Amino acid sequence: MTRFEMPAALAGAERGKERTMSELRDLKQKARDAKTDAKEAWRNADGESLGDKVATTTDRAKDAVDNAADEIHEDADRASRDVAYEQGRVDEMSRSR
Numbered sequence: 001m002t003r004f005e006m007p008a009a010l011a012g013a014e015r016g017k018e019r020t021m022s023e024l025r026d027l028k029q030k031a032r033d034a035k036t037d038a039k040e041a042w043r044n045a046d047g048e049s050l051g052d053k054v055a056t057t058t059d060r061a062k063d064a065v066d067n068a069a070d071e072i073h074e075d076a077d078r079a080s081r082d083v084a085y086e087q088g089r090v091d092e093m094s095r096s097r
Contacts, residue, residue, distance in 0.1 A: 021074050036060055039056070040052075
């Protein structure tokens with residue numbers, strides 16, 4: 001495999017992983033939600049206090065930031081693969097002339 005074929009080959013091989021990445025993101029989001037729900041239930045076991053509400057709100061905000069970061073990361077990966085794929089196509093076309 002030449003230097004020019006590598007990006008196109010990798011981009012083509014990773015095309016099918018987009019669905020898997022979304023599934024992983026969803027799984028991570030559900031795990032974060034379950035963790036926060038469990039922590040909230042534990043905090044509320046002895047009655048709810050203002051400190052418990054603040055801690056739960058903080059946990060939910062952190063989870064939202066982490067979920068947004070996962071989406072940004074997934075979009076950046078997709079864009080990178082698309083660029084590599086297109087660059088591979090351009091390289092192949094320029095070699096065939």
